[in-house]
Amino acid sequence: MPNQYRLGIDAGGTFTDFILADRAGEVRIFKALSTPQDPTQAIRNGLALIEEETGIKAHDIVSNADLCINGTTVGLNALIQHKGARTGLIATAGHEDSIEIRLGHKEDGYRYDPEYPPARMLVPRYLRHGVRERVVSTGAVHTPLHEEDVRDACHHFLREGVESVAISFVWSVLHAEHEARAAEIVREMMPGVRLTVGSQLYPQVREYTRTSTAVVNAYLAPILSRYVEAVDGYFRSLGAKNPVRYFQSNGGLALGSVVSDQSVYAINSGPASAPQAALYIGEPWDLQNIITVDMGGTSFDITLTRDGRANVSKNIDFLRYRIGIPMIQVETLGAGGGSIGWIDSMGLLQMGPQSAGSEPGPACYDQGGDKPTTTDANLVLGYLNPGGLVGGRLPLDVSKARAAIDTHLAKPLGLTVEQAAYGMFTIVNNNMVNAIRRVSVERGYDPRDFVLNCAGGATGAHITALAREMGIRRVLVSKLASGLCAYGQIISDVKYNYIAPAPVRLEGAAAAERLDGLFRGLEARGTADLKGDGFIEDRITIRRSLDMRYVGQVHECTVDVDPFPLDEAALERLKAAFHARHKELYTYSEPGSMVEVVNVESAISGRVEKPRRMLIAPGKGADAALFGTRGMIFSAEGAERRTPVYSGELLGAGDRIVGPAVIEEVTTTIVIEPGWTAELAPSGVYVLDHAG
Missing domain, CATH: 3.40.1360 (Dna Topoisomerase Vi A Subunit; Chain: A, domain 2)
Structure with a gap:
């Protein structure tokens, strides 16, 4: 059957995630170790792993795929x-x-x-x-x-x-x-x-x-x-009938030739797909305001969508280099499962940004690491299965975790191991909350108006605690959370940004005519490019933005608007939109002051057909998935509480769980704190609500 599959590949620092979707609605996730010295090798290894687990050969997947999409860290790493x-x-x-x-x-x-x-x-x-x-x-x-x-x-x-x-x-x-x-x-x-x-x-x-x-x-x-040439060549050798698409930092797909020429757009392509995945996951509930958090082994990434649109930053210092092109705003923090706990010169407990990484890893991995990490704390608190992660393939040593926390933190601070572990958990959460505030509060948004979406394999253990600290009352956790960025790639559209300078004051018919001509020119060019890429007119959408400021200001702010005819009367709509955005960002506006435009931009997208959603069969009640209890700690006193543990594989649609509880999926563990409930939706998404 032609075009039976869609393949998304997200290359991270430690793992490369693969999402394989078929037309029957089955979506599967696979992980292979990344190979920074030769990024294409990880793709070969991942396709070999897929064949090993499913029996489907790489040639059969690629030659019968409508899209193969690659999100890469090659530019970021360089x-x-x-x-x-x-x-x-x-x-x-x-x-x-x-x-x-x-x-x-x-x-x-x-x-x-x-x-x-x-x-x-x-x-x-x-x-x-x-x-x-x-x-x-x-x-x-x-x-x-x-x-x-x-x-x-x-x-x-x-x-x-x-x-x-x-x-x-x-x-x-x-x-x-x-x-x-x-x-x-x-x-x-x-x-x-x-x-x-x-x-x-x-x-x-x-x-x-x-x-x-x-x-x-x-x-x-x-x-x-060179990377695009190698990847394109490899997929052609597997019989690809369609060109490989690459994920860009602006949140859309592009051909390899575009990425080669405009490589700056590929710098942060991995986490940039998270907002699209979040919106798709939240669509059954008509959720438009979503903060997505992604915790891996060494880092914690945050992205935000408001009114169905991702936060986009321009003119930012990224890794100390000023970059002007529009990029999905990704706030990154050195907080992950491998973040090391330590005591500073003031005698205070700190977490990260140093990380144990995957080698030697947390102490509980028993691979030579002896420093206490976030993963060790979560194990001591009872949140993680001592039988091991990833379905038991990665065994965990509780005694090693306890010894590391006791030696380096508990004894020096005069605490029990449990108290020190909860302190580690609390501090790393506070670090992540501060980062979430940078993409919400500091951008003029109230996080309580958003739902929190879980991505990454390590996030599930912290997700309700983060929501509690932020005052957020609803959380989404997909069964595909640990590979959410790869999933975001296979449901994203092709997108190109076209920009032009427009130093003009918003007064008079001449200003309106100039702006209208600029936008029309950009959009005609973008539409022609997408039609040349095979998109028909009714699958092409346009969004506009203008960099605006009050006359005399040094810096401008970006105002997003829907396309509409720009005549002299329409300039008042642009001014009103600017005043509103300025007040949202800076708490005040000056309606009596003259407004000027500095730059204009049109984002032109070609809508790609989405694969079918995952469909979960109705459940038989949560009790059918209960396979035991574990002692867990949910307070600073370190008191243990017997807590039920459920198998995610046995839960069905409609099954409801009251916290405290833990749900163990193969690639992630979800901790449901007291006061929260969780219900599995037919789309394979756990909806967690605060009961208060």
Whole structure:
């Protein structure tokens, strides 16, 4: 049967997750160890694991799949480890150091810290070449391009073995001809080099952000290009009839050719699919406001959707590098199952960000680790099955966990092992709550207006405690929670962002005409691109946004709007939307002040047919899934409480459990604290509600 399968692959730091869906509605999750030295090997290993467990050969899956989707950490890892390509920068003379000057300050949070070291430059000073040219803020040419300077730069780059070149000139977004001509010269003299042109990649006002974005893209482009070539080639060898799609940081799918050219969009592609998965999971209850939390072995990722749309950030410092393109906002914290507990110089208990990782791992793994971790605390508290994780394939040693906590924390602090373990649990939860506030409260959203969605294998043990601390009264936990990002990929749409500078004040018919023309031009281009990709008109959707500010303000805020005809009267709708967003973010607005636009953006999506949802048969009552009790601790006193434990595999739709209780799925454990109830929906989602 053609197009029988859909395959999602999410490459994480420790595991690569595989989600395989078929047309019958069966959705299965598989995990293989990631192989950072050769990311394609993990894909081969995962497909071999699928064949071993299901009997379905890799060729049969790929050749009968409508979509094979890959979310990759290749770009992220290259940026973290500073293992990108040897990159050169061609800039306006006198502006070669803008990426190092960084607008004259350090990142937020470190601005006044004299001990905070400077960021490592992706392009060293000797590979930054200034050329004589200058465009002014009106778009007029002040100094023509000196082409001989560009040729000198190319000669220098050839001598230095440069693989990738970024071009970024001042005010190029208003007059792109100089960058275009410089690009022609580079292609002529360096035909094998990867080339990034700032005014094409990120045509927005703000020279530093545009230059930094172009540099990051150039730094990663050769790495992503080689990866895409290897993955595409492998899938073609398996008989793929459709091109592999890659997940982007903007929350949509793209062809490999797009990812190769616009590699900056692939930096954080893994967790960026979580919001789409959350909305799909919440759809049966018409849930639009969802915070998704994903706890793995070393990190904790948070994303947010409001009114059915994911939080999107632009102009952010990511891993200390300014990136302008729109990215799903992912707040990442060093808090995971391997986070190590320690005592600081003040004698206070701390958790992380140091992690035991997978090697040697938590003490309870009995693989040589002797430091107390979050997983050790959860085991001592009774939340995890001492018989082992992943269906018993990963045995746990309670005595090793207790010894690690006792030696390093309990005795020095004068606590029992149980009290110390609950303290570890509480502190790591508080760390995660603070991170959740950064994507909610600090963005102008009240977390109590949201439901909390669980992702990642380690999150289930903490999910009701996190909701309690945030005042959230409903939690969703899918049976696919441990591979939620891979699941998000197979239900996501193709998406491209088209942006343009628009320095205009919202007054008069001329302003409306200019904005309307810009949007129409961007959307005509985007629609044509998606039609060329095989999408018909009624499967293409458009969303608009504008970067706006009050005249005289230094920074702007992004305002999302539905497409509508932009005439002079419609400008009042844009102003009202800006005033409302400004008040939401900063608690005040100035309706009497003049408003101006800086940039505009259209997000064009091609809707992909979704696979059928998982369907769970009606249950026989929760008691049929009860297989015992365990002593668990739910308070700082460390008092043990006998608590029922249920098998997730035996629970059916409609089965309801009253906390305290634990539900053990094969790849995750769900702790239901006192005061909470859980009911399994037919879609394979546990709905947890606070009884109070």
